[in-house]
Amino acid sequence: MREIALHLMDIAENSVAAEAQNICIEVHEDLQSDLLTASITDDGHGMDAETAKRVLDPFYTTRTTRKVGLGIPLLKLAAEMCEGGLSLITESGKGAKIEARFRHSHIDRMPLGDIASTYLALLVSHPQIHWVFIYQTTDKYGNVDNFEFDDTELKNELGDMPITEPEILKFVRGLIEEGIQATAMQTTGY
Known part of the structure; x- marks a missing residue:
């Protein structure tokens, strides 16, 4: 995968497969600390300690459609190659949080990608999930700007109308x- 957004989509799909009802995707571009952080938190099945260790192995997967699970190991490798890292906090029956950290200015850091389209695709593909998306920026002077989209109000307004209606999309x-x-303009000035 060549974009962080695609990694987030892959991990979010894992959260859906783990029967999560609530999934939060957070992206924070912090220019003051030169850090890009992307995380997904869910309330799915979670993992026991042994499974959590094995998830980082590219030759382990719980999926039946393929024999390798490259998503999380590749994201971990990409983060580590950019002076960052990956953490996984999980407990069986209590969900999971995966967080990848990259040095924002690192020359080899993959682009963030089209995070808006990624989020929209997840929202449309899994309307039964409660989705929260947070995009935060911190400029080099420490000024913070935040955009948060929680689909609760939208779904309440729509009622029985599908989100896939062209005008709604x-x-x-x-x-x-x-x-x-x-939010990005506040930080970068572009």
Whole structure:
């Protein structure tokens, strides 16, 4: 995978497979600390200590569709190659949190990618999940800006109307893209 957004999608799909009902995706671009952090927290099945260790092995997977599980190990490797790391906090029956950290300015850091499209794809693909998306930036002077999208209000407003209606998709895409762009602009000035 060549973008952090695609790694986040892969991990979020793992959370869905673990029967999570609530999934939070957070991205923080901190220029003051020169750190990019991306995390996913869920309330799915979680993992016991042995499984949590094995998840970092590319030759281990719980999926039946393939014999290797490259997603998390590749993300870990990418983070470590950029002076960062990956942490996994989980407990059987209590969900999981995976966090990847990268030195933001590292020349080999993969791009963040189209995080808005990634989030929209997850929201549309799994409308039964309660999704929260947080995008935060900190500029080099320590000023913080934050965009948060919690799908609860949207789903309440829609009622029985599917989120896949073209006008609704257009509205949600615009809301997410504008929120991310406005937050990024506060930090970068672009």
